Amino acid sequence: xxxxxxxxxxxxxxxxxxxxxxxxxxxxxxxxxxxxxxxxxxxxxxxxxxxxxxxxxxxxxxxxxxxxxxxxxxxxxxxxxxxxxxxxxxxxxxxxxxxxxxxxxxxxxxxxxxxxxxxxxxxxxxxxxxxxxxxxxxxxxxxxxxxxxxxxxxxxxxxxxxxxxxxxxxxxxxxxxxxxxxxxxxxxxxxxxxxxxxxxxxxxxxxxxxxxxxxxxxxxxxxxxxxxxxxxxxxxxxxxxxxxxxxxxxxxxxxxxxxxxxxxxxxxxxxxxxxxxxxxxxxxxxxxxxxxxxxxxxxxxxxxxxxxxxxxxxxxxxxxxxxxxxxxxxxxxxxxxxxxxxxxxxxxxxxxxxxxxxxxxxxxxxxxxxx
Amino acid sequence: xxxxxxxxxxxxxxxxxxxxxxxxxxxxxxxxxxxxxxxxxxxxxxxxxxxxxxxxxxxxxxxxxxxxxxxxxxxxxxxxxxxxxxxxxxxxxxxxxxxxxxxxxxxxxxxxxxxxxxxxxxxxxxxxxxxxxxxxxxxxxxxxxxxxxxxxxxxxxxxxxxxxxxxxxxxxxxxxxxxxxxxxxxxxxxxxxxxxxxxxxxxxxxxxxxxxxxxxxxxxxxxxxxxxxxxxxxxxxxxxxxxxxxxxxxxxxxxxxxxxxxxxxxxxxxxxxxxxxxxxxxxxxxxxxxxxxxxxxxxxxxxxxxxxxxxxxxxxxxxxxxxxxxxxxxxxxxxxxxxxxxxxxxxxxxxxxxxxxxxxxxxxxxxxxxxxxxxxxxxxxxxxxxxxxxxxxxxxxxxxxxxxxxxxxxxxxxxxxxxxxxxxxxxxxxxxxxxxxxxxxxxxxxxxxxxxxxxxxxxxxxxxxx
Numbered sequence: 001x002x003x004x005x006x007x008x009x010x011x012x013x014x015x016x017x018x019x020x021x022x023x024x025x026x027x028x029x030x031x032x033x034x035x036x037x038x039x040x041x042x043x044x045x046x047x048x049x050x051x052x053x054x055x056x057x058x059x060x061x062x063x064x065x066x067x068x069x070x071x072x073x074x075x076x077x078x079x080x081x082x083x084x085x086x087x088x089x090x091x092x093x094x095x096x097x098x099x100x101x102x103x104x105x106x107x108x109x110x111x112x113x114x115x116x117x118x119x120x121x122x123x124x125x126x127x128x129x130x131x132x133x134x135x136x137x138x139x140x141x142x143x144x145x146x147x148x149x150x151x152x153x154x155x156x157x158x159x160x161x162x163x164x165x166x167x168x169x170x171x172x173x174x175x176x177x178x179x180x181x182x183x184x185x186x187x188x189x190x191x192x193x194x195x196x197x198x199x200x201x202x203x204x205x206x207x208x209x210x211x212x213x214x215x216x217x218x219x220x221x222x223x224x225x226x227x228x229x230x231x232x233x234x235x236x237x238x239x240x241x242x243x244x245x246x247x248x249x250x251x252x253x254x255x256x257x258x259x260x261x262x263x264x265x266x267x268x269x270x271x272x273x274x275x276x277x278x279x280x281x282x283x284x285x286x287x288x289x290x291x292x293x294x295x296x297x298x299x300x301x302x303x304x305x306x307x308x309x310x311x312x313x314x315x316x317x318x319x320x321x322x323x324x325x326x327x328x329x330x331x332x333x334x335x336x337x338x339x340x341x342x343x344x345x346x347x348x349x350x351x352x353x354x355x356x357x358x359x360x361x362x363x364x365x366x367x368x369x370x371x
Numbered sequence: 372x373x374x375x376x377x378x379x380x381x382x383x384x385x386x387x388x389x390x391x392x393x394x395x396x397x398x399x400x401x402x403x404x405x406x407x408x409x410x411x412x413x414x415x416x417x418x419x420x421x422x423x424x425x426x427x428x429x430x431x432x433x434x435x436x437x438x439x440x441x442x443x444x445x446x447x448x449x450x451x452x453x454x455x456x457x458x459x460x461x462x463x464x465x466x467x468x469x470x471x472x473x474x475x476x477x478x479x480x481x482x483x484x485x486x487x488x489x490x491x492x493x494x495x496x497x498x499x500x501x502x503x504x505x506x507x508x509x510x511x512x513x514x515x516x517x518x519x520x521x522x523x524x525x526x527x528x529x530x531x532x533x534x535x536x537x538x539x540x541x542x543x544x545x546x547x548x549x550x551x552x553x554x555x556x557x558x559x560x561x562x563x564x565x566x567x568x569x570x571x572x573x574x575x576x577x578x579x580x581x582x583x584x585x586x587x588x589x590x591x592x593x594x595x596x597x598x599x600x601x602x603x604x605x606x607x608x609x610x611x612x613x614x615x616x617x618x619x620x621x622x623x624x625x626x627x628x629x630x631x632x633x634x635x636x637x638x639x640x641x642x643x644x645x646x647x648x649x650x651x652x653x654x655x656x657x658x659x660x661x662x663x664x665x666x667x668x669x670x671x672x673x674x675x676x677x678x679x680x681x682x683x684x685x686x687x688x689x690x691x692x693x694x695x696x697x698x699x700x701x702x703x704x705x706x707x708x709x710x711x712x713x714x715x716x717x718x719x720x721x722x723x724x725x726x727x728x729x730x731x732x733x734x735x736x737x738x739x740x741x742x743x744x745x746x747x748x749x750x751x752x753x754x755x756x757x758x759x760x761x762x763x764x765x766x767x768x769x770x771x772x773x774x775x776x777x778x779x780x781x782x783x784x785x786x787x788x789x790x791x792x793x794x795x796x797x798x799x800x801x802x803x804x805x806x807x808x809x810x811x812x813x814x815x816x817x818x819x820x821x822x823x824x825x826x827x828x829x830x831x832x833x834x835x836x837x
Contacts, residue, residue, distance in 0.1 A: 008438075016763045299763050304759065307756070
């Protein structure tokens with residue numbers, strides 16, 4: 001199956017135009033996914049269930065006073081085919097609506113995989129109206145001791161209207177026998193700000209497509225992403241940002257480490273469209289190789305049809321600093337602990353961006369156990 | 372600040388055309404009969420004819436690239452793949468027919484030969500019309516001749532290297548080249564010989580609706596060194612011309628080769644050239660490349676670092692003006708421990724031109740302790756031009772240092788303001804900044820080669836702005 005195609009092709013021999021997954025099959029059985037919880041400002045809530053998408057819009061009028069409306073839509077005939085290229089027939093359809101002027105809203109969506117819930121195909125729509133301030137954390141985590149195959153194919157779609165300020169954290173800690181496909185699609189209007197933190201640790205195959213359209217003047221999107229691979233995990237990350245609006249700003253920061261025979265493909269595209277005067281785009285990708293069998297492929301693209309812009313990208317790969325390791329070991333740490341400390345230090349600035357402490361701790365433990 | 376309009380480069384000194392006065396021009400198109408006819412005209416030995424026919428089969432099987440510039444306007448049925456000028460191979464300019472000599476005179480080649488080159492080869496359409504080399508190099512065993520003579524006189528050397536570095540099935544246009552190649556240079560530098568003064572080959576395509584498919588084969592043996600310069604130009608016609616040359620470079624252990632190219636094809640030229648170098652232990656391969664002309668260019672020189680400690684450096688600049696699509700870059704494969712590569716690419720686009728930097732850095736499992744550093748910068752001179760950067764970095768082992776940096780942008784208003792506040796006019800300030808941008812490349816170009824290259828840089832960067 002061919003997924004995650006880049007917006008512009010390059011030579012086939014470079015093996016970077018897309019990812020071909022061999023022996024990959026979408027599980028036929030789709031029994032739904034019940035193990036999901038929602039918290040609004042730390043309070044556990046029962047989602048409002050709408051029968052259909054139209055229903056959920058009608059509910060919107062009923063809850064006029066609420067700052068935020070989270071609806072679970074049980075029936076939808078809609079099929080999505082987003083960036084990763086794999087069709088998604090959602091068994092979870094959740095809509096988050098932050099109403100105009102709503103501030104200080106924190107939403108936490110938790111999906112827990114276990115024997116009963118192994119196939120999650122979720123579509124999450126987040127709609128931040130004008131002048132909102134919204135924080136969303138979404139986690140895909142297996143139940144303790146659950147080591148079986150699970151399949152996740154999700155779409156998270158965000159629309160941020162004028163002056164909205166949205167902070168989203170997505171955590172993927174699936175086990176290494178699973179498949180994880182996730183696409184993000186964002187649309188930002190004038191002065192909208194979006195901070196995305198993506199923690200990508202799980203899945204034998206983890207395929208991410210991140211697509212953002214900066215339509216608005218002064219719209220600003222920062223993406224901070226970390227990946228950590230061991231065994232024979234494969235990460236394929238395809239980040240695409242289109243700058244349309246004047247003074248729009250995109251900043252992509254991807255930090256990662258690969259152990260054992262893990263493989264990572266990073267494809268990052270910043271596309272300055274005509275008219276995006278004074279737009280700024282930065283892209284930085286750094287991969288720490290912890291084994292001589294690990295492989296890192298990077299394709300950081302800059303496409304530019306506008307003169308008055310500033311675009312930079314940098315990409316680097318290499319081993320952990322021997323000097324730093326030696327220093328830490330001379331202070332009594334074992335090599336393993338010293339290495340852990342270095343990886344953690346590398347990830348730290350991005351981990352700090354996670355707003356929820358328990359999620360932060362979960363990620364922190366995952367780093368320890370992977371290393 | 373008012374926008375400075377940048378005029379297109381004045382190509383008058385290259386654009387003069389001579390009457391299409393050929394001795395033999397093969398009919399247009401590409402068929403087995405045509406390839407056999409070329410082979411017959413060129414008196415090929417059997418092994419060469421077989422390579423040509425095999426290459427034609429490969430050509431017919433391969434697809435056009437699915438990436439890069441649109442090549443749909445190329446119709447091989449409209450292209451004559453072999454044009455023999457009315458001249459045999461000469462070793463004195465006096466023997467070269469007047470109109471051909473006049474062409475090279477105007478390009479300044481004989482003059483440069485006198486002043487600063489150790490040997491010169493000049494190709495007009497499909498055949499080399501002039502070749503000479505200084506006596507002392509001959510005595511040291513250096514061979515510098517045209518490819519046809521090499522095939523005849525040094526068959527073993529040619530046979531063991533021809534299309535071995537660049538395999539026939541590398542891509543469609545390599546296969547095309549192998550089927551219809553004609554002309555080009557052969558250089559052999561024996562073990563330990565250092566050629567201090569550069570050798571130069573100049574390729575001129577005069578005939579309209581034709582193709583030039585010269586083959587350059589350079590073998591630099593262990594411990595030897597060479598600087599080779601290649602220049603190309605053509606007058607402008609309304610129909611498409613095609614250039615699909617092939618350059619194979621063999622750099623022996625501890626050897627050094629510098630390969631400088633100035634391509635200034637006319638703006639109806641499709642330049643689909645292939646260049647590859649195989650580098651031995653502790654060898655050094657330097658590429659200096661200036662890409663100015665052509666309508667579409669797809670050119671990605673490649674170094675394969677097979678020997679431990681081999682080093683390669685690429686310094687290149689592309690300048691795309693109106694109607695041009697220059698898709699250039701560099702490829703390097705690190706295939707042995709302790710290898711190093713340094714890549715420095717710049718591009719300038721103006722007047723709706725499109726520059727693309729496309730590259731590959733691959734550090735294989737066999738190349739621990741290798742280092743690679745890539746820097747590419749693009750300058751946009753107006754808001755109707757396009758500039759893309761598409762680099763692939765493929766790192767397959769851990770003990771390496773790899774870094775890649777790219778920047779894109781316009782001339783900084785602050786820098787212009789600063790220079791203007793020092794009493795420099797806006798035009799001069801801009802020209803100064805653009806020249807400064809190109810300086811790391813232009814300083815690498817041989818001063819002796821001033822004849823053509825300096826003209827170009829000045830025309831493009833000084834005269835053009837303001």
